[in-house]
Amino acid sequence: MKVDKRNPWHWLWLGLMTFNALLAVLLRRFIASNNQVVLYGHKLNGNLGAIYRESLKYDELSLTYLTMDYPYYRQLKRQGISVVWAGSPQALKLIVRAKALISDHGLHSLVLLLDYSSLRFIDVWHGIPFKGFDKDDFKVQHRYDEIWVASEFMADLYEKKFGFKRQKLKATGYARTDVLVNPGKISRDELMREYDIPVTDRKVILYAPTWKQDDAERSLYPFGMVETEFLRELSQVAEEHSCIFLIRMHMNASQGSKQSENIYAVPADKYPNTERLLLLTDILIYDWSSIVFDFLLLDRPAIYLDVPPPFRKGFSLDGSYRYGEAVKDLAEFKLVIAESVETLEAGLPSIDEQRETIKTLVYQHYADGSSSDRACQEVLRIV
Structure with missing residues (x-):
């Protein structure tokens, strides 16, 4: 607690x-x-x-x-x-x-x-x-x-x-990654009900940034946008590409994200099981959050926000341990999401050599x- x-x-x-x-x-x-x-x-x-x-x-x-x-x-x-x-x-x-x-x-x-x-x-x-x-x-x-x-x-x-x-x-x-390697008979519909999301066959995109960390002025939303602006853009993307967005802030951050028809808040205090949430996730959007190292084991596409790191003491694992598509602005963000959803809808595998390299380094044979x-x-x- x-x-x-x-x-x-x-x-x-x-x-x-x-x-x-x-x-x-x-x-x-x-x-x-x-x-x-x-x-x-x-x-x-x-x-x-x-x-x-x-x-x-x-x-x-x-x-x-x-x-x-x-x-x-x-x-x-x-x-x-x-x-x-x-x-x-x-x-x-x-x-x-x-x-x-x-x-x-x-x-x-x-x-x-x-x-x-x-x-x-x-x-x-x-x-x-x-x-x-x-x-x-x-x-x-x-x-x-x-x-x-x-x-x-x-x-x-x-x-x-x-x-x-x-x-x-x-x-x-x-230990917590075992379910990502061997999920057993967990259905997608079951996971959606667990997180209070209407059952749908739309692709699920999880937005999971880290908190302000050592930068008191850091925003939880990228590209200089405030919450309402960012969520409005996400809602538009969701309509255009038939997907839904889940918002999961760090447990130390404000949990005030609003919900709409295509955007659902899944705060850690209400839904503490992160691994089952990742099983539901088709695409992960992150910045410097450690959640991406768990997501490694699912071999699914990730998108990272190319924003400054909020760490006063530098890195334990630096930017070379990030993988997926990098986005620097809203236009790139929307384009990469569109391409990622289209790739998944076409049933194409997510091939990322950097992801495989990082997974082998970080977990070795223990995953x-x-x-x-x-x-x-x-x-x-x-x-």
């Missing part, structure tokens, strides 16, 4: 979790741990969600998601998820007895257990970044016991650019649909 500093409920929930964390530090000295594993992140999605779902196949594993967000806790409870609210006595019991904790963001007040308990900490992170990180950006994760990454290539990046010790890094693949299972095997080793 992201803490809204203006929301008094969030402060209360954080305070209760902090109280539990402090008590757990004390009690763990006297109570033996069991084989339970805690999952902690903003939402039970991405790598955490994939590992949790895979763990249900193992009788030997007991994974429980911990959340500060009380309404979200109630929602997951109704779905039959093994979940505990962080402000409850059950949360205290869980973190006192757990053997390990797996996270994909920060820890909030659970950071107290890093230095003052035997709880093992594992990081699985939440995206392959363009953004330039350095050692200072991972001060908490440097204190973890293990860091699980997408490939040996990413392990090299973590060691050389982010300052991690190599012995802490383990290539498991990105095989078995990353969740490898992660669960690692959990078994730990517990």
Whole structure:
């Protein structure tokens, strides 16, 4: 859960979790741990969600998601998820007895257990970044016991650019990408209903920019356009080329995109499962968003906005890791969309040598649909 500093409920929930964390530090000295594993992140999605779902196949594993967000806790409870609210006595019991904790963001007040308990900490992170990180950006994760990454290539990046010790890094693949490699029997109509989109055979184009990052003046819309102008142009393109647009802003950005007959907002807070959204996507439009590295595995056309990067510290992976058609202005944007839709309608394959090169570099042999299972095997080793 992201803490809204203006929301008094969030402060209360954080305070209760902090109280539990402090008590757990004390009690763990006297109570033996069991084989339970805690999952902690903003939402039970991405790598955490994939590992949790895979763990249900193992009788030997007991994974429980911990959340500060009380309404979200109630929602997951109704779905039959093994979940505990962080402000409850059950949360205290869980973190006192757990053997390990797996996270994909920060820890909030659970950071107290890093230095003052035997709880093992594992990081699985939440995206392959363009953004330039350095050692200072991972001060908490440097204190973890293990860091699980997408490939040996990413392990090299973590060691050389982010300052991690190599012995802490383990290539498991990105668990959340398994569904992109092996989607199973997921129908297009089912996915459209899941995202509250009227069922249609029109091509689906996803617009997924990153947020302002380190540039406070950065716009979420390209070519100097404001939201109403940009959405009006998208609506016109949708009519002309019989397609629909989905708008997915970064979770840190405003979610105010309006909807029309041909444009649908699919914000992350309402629709947290990004991978299933990508399965529905025929064409991706991006700028510097890490979502494009997941989309790599679908071998579908992408269009990138040739706009300045909003990163104060430069790059982790630079512009040479972007693929697809580059567009610099509105005219190019509309032309490339038209050509991409026509190519798909004609049933022609999306051939992109740059995409294949990047996919091989970033994922190596780990994008095989078995990353969740490898992660669960690692959990078994730990517990």
